[in-house]
Amino acid sequence: MTSRRSFISGAGTAIVAGAAFSASAPSVIRELTQAGSHRGAPDDEDFWLLAQQAFTMDRSVVNLNNGGVSPAPRIVQESMKRHLDEANSLPPPHVLWSLVPPRREAVRSRLAGAWGVDAEEVAITRNSSESLQICQFGIDLKPGDEVLTTNQDYPRMLNTFRQREAREGVKLITFSLPVPCESEDEIVEAYASRITPRTRMILCCHVINLTGQVLPVRRIAELGSARGIPVVIDGAHAFANLHFSLDELQCHYYGTSLHKWLFAPIGTGLLYVRRDRIEHTWPLMAADEKERADIRKFEQIGTHPAANFLAIAEALTFHEALGGARKEARLRALRARWIDHLQDVPGFRLNSPRAQVLSCGLGNFRIDGLEPAKLQSWLWEKHRILVTTITHDEFSGTRVTPSVYTTPAEIDRFCDLVRQAARHGLPE
Numbered sequence: 001m002t003s004r005r006s007f008i009s010g011a012g013t014a015i016v017a018g019a020a021f022s023a024s025a026p027s028v029i030r031e032l033t034q035a036g037s038h039r040g041a042p043d044d045e046d047f048w049l050l051a052q053q054a055f056t057m058d059r060s061v062v063n064l065n066n067g068g069v070s071p072a073p074r075i076v077q078e079s080m081k082r083h084l085d086e087a088n089s090l091p092p093p094h095v096l097w098s099l100v101p102p103r104r105e106a107v108r109s110r111l112a113g114a115w116g117v118d119a120e121e122v123a124i125t126r127n128s129s130e131s132l133q134i135c136q137f138g139i140d141l142k143p144g145d146e147v148l149t150t151n152q153d154y155p156r157m158l159n160t161f162r163q164r165e166a167r168e169g170v171k172l173i174t175f176s177l178p179v180p181c182e183s184e185d186e187i188v189e190a191y192a193s194r195i196t197p198r199t200r201m202i203l204c205c206h207v208i209n210l211t212g213q214v215l216p217v218r219r220i221a222e223l224g225s226a227r228g229i230p231v232v233i234d235g236a237h238a239f240a241n242l243h244f245s246l247d248e249l250q251c252h253y254y255g256t257s258l259h260k261w262l263f264a265p266i267g268t269g270l271l272y273v274r275r276d277r278i279e280h281t282w283p284l285m286a287a288d289e290k291e292r293a294d295i296r297k298f299e300q301i302g303t304h305p306a307a308n309f310l311a312i313a314e315a316l317t318f319h320e321a322l323g324g325a326r327k328e329a330r331l332r333a334l335r336a337r338w339i340d341h342l343q344d345v346p347g348f349r350l351n352s353p354r355a356q357v358l359s360c361g362l363g364n365f366r367i368d369g370l371e372p373a374k375l376q377s378w379l380w381e382k383h384r385i386l387v388t389t390i391t392h393d394e395f396s397g398t399r400v401t402p403s404v405y406t407t408p409a410e411i412d413r414f415c416d417l418v419r420q421a422a423r424h425g426l427p428e
């Protein structure tokens, strides 16, 4: 791990070196792509400065809530605008129904290729909610059938099952996980011990949004496969944040947003459905019988703007130029930086795991005596630093989610303010 001092001096060098770089989008992509595999280490500030320049963020604000939804880099914004202009300068029916479909197919195959699965298993959706609800509503269940998940899963996904409970008499079984949990075996056992002969579906986060806890999803998928139970993975915070391929997870379904960690336009998502599951899963909006075994049936949402979906291509280009592994390592280094700075503050508690395989760039902490909601308001109202307050029945804390455009200096400023608040208290 890089020491704080060398990380900071790296940042200084970057500012000088950065003066030589052009901020224009294509040149940033070119520079990132040409940087070569020896570049882009977590403390290579010259490289990360290029990533920072690709965004149009107002640098008077420090955004440490990139987990909610992310800004898109300039090339993605420009691409969206181009596609919108096109849809309004040629006859829109021609654009939407002739020009767009082949381009959309190109996006599908690039997404599939980048995550190691077949294009015929990938649907482009509007967000994680839509992707996951397709699975949650689309799998047949009878009264008394059980669906299994944790009480730390995303509230909308829990509500989806609650609606099926109220409407169809299925049974939602939830359980608690320790915060944080440092043992893969403990997590797998927590699921395994609750599977009963009535269990018909398992919903499992790849990364829990509240804490950044990573779950061993492949092992949970194997649990389901061995018992013929479909496993739906909620990848909202894992996709393009952790570096993995969908293929290696061996899951039946994987739903994610692309507007979080892929930096695609707001309102984009992906649904992976294993080929043999497609025809047994109902779409949310009815599709033609001819499409029964076609992944595109999940995309039947009526007339909608194509610009968001087509601009995913530029987000992929940016992601590939950064490199998935380099991006994951940088996000982890930024998390390590704020934890290093804060962990000797009296009363500091990390609500996130420290083990490499169970953690990622998202983190959540608490300091005894500092109320997270008050800390959030003070940081935002007085200092224009945005963090997220997490309140769960069993714990609470402050979630910190830096991104690739976050600078070490911004992390340090945030930490200095938290230390100040811990020492002197927050103004009433």
Ligand SMILES: Cc1ncc(COP(=O)(O)O)c(C=O)c1O
Pocket: 067, 068, 127, 128, 129, 130, 153, 154, 156, 205, 207, 208, 209, 234, 236, 237, 257
């Ligand atoms: C774990 C998890 N699942 C699902 C969602 C829903 O994502 P979206 O609002 O993009 O549909 C979120 C949103 O933050 C999330 O954190």
